[in-house]
Amino acid sequence: MSLKIVVLAKQVPDTRNVGPDAMTEQGTINRAALPAVFNPEDLNALEQALRLKDQFPGSTISVVTMGLPKSAEVVRESLYRGADEGFVVTDRTLGGADTLATSYTLAQAIKKVGNYDIILCGRQAIDGDTAQVGPQIAQKLGLTQVTYAEEILSLDEKARKVVIRRLIDGGVETVEAPLPLVVTVNGSAAPCRPRNAKRVMKYKNATAVAERAPEAAEKYAALIAEKPYLNIAQWGAADIEADPAQIGKAGSPTNVKAVKNIVFKAKESRTLTASDEDVEGLIKELLEGKIIG
């Protein structure tokens, strides 16, 4: 059996090496001052995908990224390491998206990719640290989700079930879940394998339309006619049939009011179960305390 694996990857500013100019006056990230990198935990997710591909020959890995045209770089990087194809979702109307609009957009893109067995992504991106996008996509696609995964231990193709080890407070737990599903992978999972020399040479000239200088259009056309795999598919909002009200700024209820340095003072923590009751209770409490709302 072969699997269709979707990996979500994001190009992020490298917040691991921040200088004094890393933040703007407005308290947002100064993207110009930081080099753009492959979000680290997405690389962990890619490795899990590549291991599944090793185990189930004939499987394909499709990488989906949303961002500026230059985010095609994460697709190339994925191709260098063993992914089969990539999609760049880029459009001016997608700008300013919060996690809700982002997960809607990515869910639409995943629907367009179609026929997926497993969707893998990093737990969270280092530019926002929300860890919301993966779970929201699962919700929007109506799929099971396993978060904080460290390793896909086994996958039973006939029963269409997967066994995953995930990190929990104070230890790990092993869970079984049905395919298809969304898995968010933690940074403690195996690091991603390196780029492969032959694949780097094969895919180094792969580009998305938006990256190509208009004057070089002919050159690229000839190149892609000869080697179709050098075209990285590019989708705009219309291509993924996105509702304009749910994307970009329009689809983003989040507003950053201020950014403050917070020193954690609370010494105690509470552990809640995943039951609806506990979750509801917490939401009520947060609403009452005007922490959210």
Place this chain on the structure above:
Amino acid sequence: MANFYTDHPEIKFNLESSPLMNRIVELRENGFANEEKSDYAPADYADAIDNYNKVCELAGDIVSNVIAPNAEAVDAEGPHCENGRVRYASKTYENLEATVKAGLCGVTMPRRFGGLNFPVTAYTAINEMIAAGDAGFENIWSLQDCIETLYEFGDEDQRSRFVPRICAGETMSMDLTEPDAGSDLQRVMLKATYSEADKCWYLNGVKRFITNGDSDIHLVLARSEEGTKDGRGLSMFIYDKRDGGVDVRRIENKMGIHGSPTCELVYKNAKAELCGRRKFGLIKYVMALMNGARLGIAAQAVGISQASYDEALAYAKDRKQFNQAIINFPGVYEMLSNMKARLDAGRALLYQTARYVDIYKSLEDIERTRKLTDEEKAELKLYNKLASAGTPLTKGMNAEYSNINSYDSIQVHGGSGYMLEYACQRLYRDARITSIYEGTTQLQVVAALPHITTGTYTSMLDELEAAAVAPEFESLKARAKAMDDKFKAAIDYVKAAENNEFLDLCSRRLYEMAGNCVMAQLLIRDASANAELFGKSAKVYLNLAEAEVAKHYNFVKSLDVEAMESYRKA
């Protein structure tokens, strides 16, 4: 993130900044005729150079982020012998997995067998970086270049069976040394017997000091001609570990390169196949094997020199004494400048030699498919000669330089450098073998001597002298010319004695003069092309080399045939 390749622009310069590179790529790609057949073949020269750079960059990433961070643990753990097999240090498996997944295997092999079809020059760049990360692991990785010899002298059937396996990441070893056959390989006794019944050869005996001796595919030197005692009775065999019959009896306890298992092997009726022609084992194939390996050791030595310099420089900038960083003291910065100068000079010679090797080997490969033109034949002959002169010079000089540089690296560290916590002591232990294995420095001198007396080096120097340099380096060039003249005068003086033992006695001095003169010229050439990278080193190296040449000249001139008596039998 650290990347050994982009952090050391000198490597990139050496890889691509030579007019010979155009010819090398043209020959290697056979006029770009293979382009359609493979989806990773370059379309033209610029594309090929870009490929080398991109692959060096991914190798640089693995060196900085996997191999170098693992080096201390590998050094401490080392390999173990269990039930006749080698178990590497645990982190060695991580290194192997990274290099295999990255496809850094069969680097110089043709694409039709799954190789990268890179020139030796590009392979050398990857090799020196891996050595800088962990010189012991470099042994295991770089033994892949034994496949060159199998490719060159094996038949098409052997190539198609073995080359793809190396390109997929299997490892190799060259089983030459025996307890009584070290430098003198004519004494090899491992017995090869042909069985008419089984239509194959069987090997019996013992090999010693075999690097990576539990490898997947071995090239073995064995005595196929019963009753013979010299090199003409030896043939080369391929032993495939899948067939069994060779066990590891023990692993040596070494001073350095702990990551590399040095094995004693016992052959008990080990099935093997002949590679090439009978009786050509030592005189032709092992010589080819050793020349490739010597270039590899030169790259390993340059890698160790680089790592030694990097460690020393970082420490000298960080360490404060008398209220300032110690790099501000002349006693320290002179050491560091000299280290960098030796490193840059040795690297220039390494890549120059690699280019010579590339041109003649590519022409030889083309000769397997078609007749060469007269011009090509002349070119092959010339570069073969330059490669055979360059190889022992770059191996010996770089091995000695890596010893000096790693020694000085400890010195810059002071007392801390003597402690096992710092990498410089590992580099010092690792460097020590480079001037011993694959032929001691003394044997490199023997290999270089014919080129000293017949003028290969002096004609190299004449050609380098004739090239124009930027005005700011003209005065250096004049001083280098004066050094060359001293070298030539020393050769004439020694040859005039017409005494072979006297020539041998002076040969080490002449050899070092050849090295100093050639490297000075190369470094001036490089500084002229890129003053920012090499300007300082060219000036510093000239001071060093000029003093060395004067010293050797004075020494040689102080000797005559009668003076040999004081040296005989010590």
